[in-house]
Amino acid sequence: MVTRFQRYGQIADVLIKYGFGILVEEVFPGSERLRAFKKRQKVEERSVYERIRLAIEELGPTFIKFGQITSTRRELLPPELIEELQKLQDQVAPLPYSDVLPVIREYCPNFGECFDLIEEEPCAAASLSQVHRAVLKDGSVVALKVQRPGIVDLIEIDLLILRSLADRVEMMYPDLRVYNPSGIVDEFALQIRRELDFVQDGKNAERLGRNMRDVHGVRVPKIYWNYSGTRMLTMEYVEGVRIDDVDALRKMGLLPGELAERGFYAYIKQIFIDGFFHGDPHPGNLLVTDRGSIVFLDFGIVGLLRPEKKRRFIDLLLAIVETDVDRVIDAFKHLGVSIKPEDLENVKDEIYLVLVDYRDMQIQQFDFGMALMGLTDTLRRYRIRVPPTLMLMLKVIVMVMDVGTALDPTFNFDRKIRPYITEIVVQERFSPKRVLGAGHAIAEAVDSLVALPRSIADTLQNVSEGSITLEVEKSNLAQIVDTLDHVTDKVLIGLIVAAIVVGSSLILRVSDVVLPDYITWLAIMGYAVAVVVGFYAIYHAIGYRSDGGR
Known part of the structure; x- marks a missing residue:
């Protein structure tokens, strides 16, 4: 197993290789002089952002995941870097079957009595795990998601290094503290540790499956808990094609426009009704079966919204489509976005320009995602921090729109979102739970009114006793x-x-x-x-x- 100091050396070598030797020298003085330079590639022909992406890919799974998750932070990073980080591929060379077999034996000691067949060649391989197709004794075809041996130890070492780097950057560059590098690393550590727990992955899948059970044409694979654990997850194997493979969908006799509508409604329900949504809707995680069902895969990243946050996010979207600056600011405030008083008027002016552009260009199929990115660009310019859950929601909506547009070039988010949001707002306002909540609020107000004379008397007593200065x-x-x-x-x-x-x-x-x-x-x-x-x-x-x- 690689030690922490060996890993430091590997990271320094990769950074030097891609032209970031000055950064290595500044963060770790003397380290560049103490190690021989590897033969450099011709990195000068590439942009700095492309070199960052290549370095991250070479640094391995922890940094790839960090880059993928950080790519959602549009309010922190420049658009060019976001674009490169979104290209990060989580595809790596598979391990030999003999390397992952001990993990399978851990959860199925007599796996020959559990399975009729386990295909030794994986059907998919990622940085944290790889997937093997198998057949249970009852004939069920399943997918074994097996964690890579030793990956947990490597990630823990990398997390320690990332945290120390973040602390050192904050110390050396005080202006960057506003971006809270240490906080970003801590959030990432929490997220990747969740992804390493395949039991949580399976629970997320089952919860999403329950929420989607009444949605026609949407499926979530069944989990087989008898053959699952923290490092291996056994689930139903699903045959299908990627949702963005339009030619293959048409050959199957499916209508891409209908799939776009179905997937769009599925995410609207997840976010605005259930408050629990699939957080990584890239096309590789959305398969379409030959019967036209959309199948969700990979449940390591999910978003969770409390009811009050759902209402505020609905307010934000309505404010955007109705070009109402004050409501956008109010929704941001209730979603945890804090704007400095001295910047408020300038921020409102810039948001107003973004919304006016969106309103004026809707008829020309102006991309709603551009409006969201315009808002986050404004927040980035004023160094306004945004809660991770809000950025995850915005990322998911943009990705859903991208998939929708790939399936149907006439896909118009603004026109489609209005009836859904209007219906949800009406249902929420007149729901029994909301009415009971209003009654509770009235009761609290009455209690406060009854207590008012006592409060006034207490205040006057404090005045008479000299307790108030x-x-x-x-x-x-x-x-x-x-x-x-x-x-x-x-x-x-x-x-x-x-x-x-x-x-x-x-x-x-x-x-x-x-x-x-x-x-x-x-x-x-x-x-x-x-x-x-x-x-x-x-x-x-x-x-x-x-x-x-x-």
Whole structure:
């Protein structure tokens, strides 16, 4: 097994090979002088972003995964680098069957009693695992997703190195701290460790399958838990072609436009209804069977949305399609995007230009994805950090649009999203759960109103006891005294109104039992007086504010 220091050396060699020796020298002074240069390729003819991508591919699975996940952070990285990172291929040379056989034996000690056949040649190979086709004793055809031996140890070493690099970059380049390199590495570490747990992968598949069971023409492979564990996942084997292979789909007698609509609805349901969505919809993870069913594969990356986040993301999309800048800013705020007050007006101006361009060019099939990228480019220019879940959603929507356009060049996201979103909004507003939630909010508001007199009394007691300290300037003392007089008057009026309302309510509650009629009328008059005084207080407050507080 490679040690941490050996891995440092391998990483330095690869960076030097692709022309990043200066970076190695700055981050690890003296390291370039201590090791011989490998014979360089002609990297000067390639762009810096292409060389970054090539270096990442050569550095292996941890860095490939890091690049793939980082490619979703459009608000952090320049578009040219994003484009290169999206080209990262997770295809590697397969391991010999003898290397993965111990993993299979770990979960099926007597695998000859479990399987009639295991094909030694893998049908797919990736950086974390490879897949072997097999046949169970009952005749079921399955796919064995087997983790590569030693991959966990290598990834843990790489994660330690990535974290130390991030810490050193933050120390050496303080301006980059706004991008939170250490935080990005920590998020990535959490994600890749989840991907290494094939039990979680299987649970994600089953949950998605339950959510999609009523969607016509959409399937999720069945998981065989008797032959699965942390390092091996056995699932139903599905024959099909990639969803972007339009010629093959037509030869199968399928209509690409119908598939685009079906896949689009499946993701709308996952994101906006279920709040649990497949997070890596590249064409290799979406197969189409000869019967026209779309089959989802690879469930290591999923997104999870709480109900309130779903509503806010719906608000964001509606604000974009309706070119409403203020609603975009409000949705961003509730989704965890923090914009500095001094940048707010400039950010709103730039977002307005993006939305106006989108509105004016919709008739020309302007790509909705360009509007999303325009928004994230604006956030990047102002160094505004965006929560990973939001960026994952935006990435998924852009990828779904790309697949939809590949299947149907007339695919129009704006026209298709409106009826779905409108229906979802109506259903949410009038759902029993929402009504009960509104009732709960009203009850809380009533409780707060009932507690108001007590809160005012506590405040006045603190004032009388000297528990509240005010620091004032002598020049403003007269104005402050005048303001306190007005505030005291309003508090007094409020207390009187509250006392009348409470007293009248108590009288009316018992008047038909022990009190004469005139007492009831007095209580009603008390209500009337409270209403008049209340309106007077409101009028007085408005008049005071219109006079500038004088």
